[in-house]
Amino acid sequence: HQLAANHSNEIECSLSGTPSIGYMKTDQGWKRAAITKLWEERKRMSHTPLIRYQHPYFNGTSIYLKNEGESPTGSLKHRFAWALFMWALVDGHIKADTTVYEVSNGNTATGEAYMARLIGIKFVAIVLGSTVERGKIEAIEKYGGRVITVNDSWATVARAEVAKDPSRRFFMNQFANAERAEEYFESGNFHLESTNVMHEIVQQIAQSNGSCNGSSSFSGRHYPQYFVHGSGTGGTITSVGRFVNRYNLPIKCILASTEHSVFHDWAVNSCFKNDSGADLWVPPGISGVGFSPLGPLEFGVTTSLLPSVLTRSVKVPDLGSVAAMFVLHEVTGIAAGPTSGLNFLVALHMAVEMNTKQSESVKQARSVAMIVGDKGEKYFDTYYNRTWIEQKFKAKGGVEALDCYQRAIRTALNNGQDPLRSFQSCQLMTG
Numbered sequence: 335h336q337l338a339a340n341h342s343n344e345i346e347c348s349l350s351g352t353p354s355i356g357y358m359k360t361d362q363g364w365k366r367a368a369i370t371k372l373w374e375e376r377k378r379m380s381h382t383p384l385i386r387y388q389h390p391y392f393n394g395t396s397i398y399l400k401n402e403g404e405s406p407t408g409s410l411k412h413r414f415a416w417a418l419f420m421w422a423l424v425d426g427h428i429k430a431d432t433t434v435y436e437v438s439n440g441n442t443a444t445g446e447a448y449m450a451r452l453i454g455i456k457f458v459a460i461v462l463g464s465t466v467e468r469g470k471i472e473a474i475e476k477y478g479g480r481v482i483t484v485n486d487s488w489a490t491v492a493r494a495e496v497a498k499d500p501s502r503r504f505f506m507n508q509f510a511n512a513e514r515a516e517e518y519f520e521s522g523n524f525h526l527e528s529t530n531v532m533h534e535i536v537q538q539i540a541q542s543n544g545s546c547n548g549s550s551s552f553s554g555r556h557y558p559q560y561f562v563h564g565s566g567t568g569g570t571i572t573s574v575g576r577f578v579n580r581y582n583l584p585i586k587c588i589l590a591s592t593e594h595s596v597f598h599d600w601a602v603n604s605c606f607k608n609d610s611g612a613d614l615w616v617p618p619g620i621s622g623v624g625f626s627p628l629g630p631l632e633f634g635v636t637t638s639l640l641p642s643v644l645t646r647s648v649k650v651p652d653l654g655s656v657a658a659m660f661v662l663h664e665v666t667g668i669a670a671g672p673t674s675g676l677n678f679l680v681a682l683h684m685a686v687e688m689n690t691k692q693s694e695s696v697k698q699a700r701s702v703a704m705i706v707g708d709k710g711e712k713y714f715d716t717y718y719n720r721t722w723i724e725q726k727f728k729a730k731g732g733v734e735a736l737d738c739y740q741r742a743i744r745t746a747l748n749n750g751q752d753p754l755r756s757f758q759s760c761q762l763m764t765g
């Protein structure tokens with residue numbers, strides 16, 4: 335009778351002191367199988383390539399480029415989607431009959447469609463029709479995801495869709511939950527490896543220096559002085575910052591901020607706590623970073639960027655980032671997306687600063703680490719297309735300004751100077 339009462343719809347909340355046992359509805363078999371599939375995927379993902387870029391004028395300073403474009407779904411969001419699904423499974427948000435909903439600029443949703451298919455559940459992406467690239471929609475659909483295109487209020491649409499059947503639909507909400515999902519723990523000698531991107535970078539630098547002795551200790555290793563990354567959800571840089579803090583690593587996290595980034599003003603000046611910044615936001619910006627679609631910024635609610643892990647935010651013109659994307663291709667052969675141009679530009683700025691400020695005695699084995707976020711082919715119709723640039727960035731000087739920024743970066747590289755210092759003349763073109 336006791337068990338029958340617990341499983342009936344009439345729940346008695348009597349706080350009765352009678353000894354009893356209550357049983358939860360669980361689906362452990364399916365859940366364990368799904369988690370096993372994710373760990374198998376972790377093994378297949380292995381490590382994305384780490385490329386060392388050395389320039390003769392940088393006196394031994396390297397830029398380490400972690401090429402996440404080489405991940406199975408072509409962006410840094412592959413490891414992120416893995417972490418979101420692992421978190422949602424571990425915490426019981428996803429069951430065998432759950433459909434996962436997400437708001438995305440495309441990359442996260444591509445990774446999530448892949449993970450949903452891997453564990454055998456349905457996935458729906460809500461994207462903004464005005465900004466999402468066609469190739470990203472095709473990629474989501476290729477992995478079996480359904481795409482709903484909206485004009486605005488995408489998070490409201492996601493919440494409304496989930497509210498129609500809350501027991502079988504789950505809003506993953508990458509902006510709020512990246513900070514809960516993304517790992518910042520070292521996996522030590524355990525055979526299942528952390529997905530934290532700095533975990534991989536540190537291992538790969540150690541291996542390339544021939545100093546990997548199989549020990550999980552961090553002592554005696556070479557670390558980059560800086561880690562440079564932009565903020566979309568803020569999850570990546572926060573997970574790196576927490577990893578660095580937790581293990582006392584001598585690495586500083588530098589936020590690469592776009593021209594109209596709300597995160598810069600939030601992290602530096604505590605703005606946008608009560609206002610989303612939507613009225614001030616200037617599209618198209620740099621796809622995937624600089625703005626949270628969920629409203630005023632609040633950690634763990636509308637953003638996963640944790641300002642306390644940052645030491646600096648460097649804000650650069652959007653066309654400067656696009657120009658750096660082209661230069662990155664010229665000097666490394668990597669055709670990447672515009673967030674990688676943003677990261678590269680800020681990494682160059684930091685590399686030159688290190689060269690200039692540090693004394694000769696410490697001028698060895700210095701480096702900046704940055705992420706190549708995705709592949710350039712996704713942006714052939716947009717950031718690689720001069721007609722599109724001329725239209726979308728007309729107010730910023732269009733292709734003429736873009737060419738000016740490219741010349742400025744090339745000249746700076748050839749002279750070992752900070753590219754940001756010569757940007758002013760290109761910005762004047764807009765005036």
Ligand SMILES: Cc1ncc(COP(=O)(O)O)c(C=O)c1O
Nearest residue numbers: 565566567568569570622673707
């Ligand atoms: C290509 C690319 N780079 C960078 C980011 C920002 O990373 P995060 O969301 O971890 O802040 C995103 C996010 O969408 C992205 O798609």
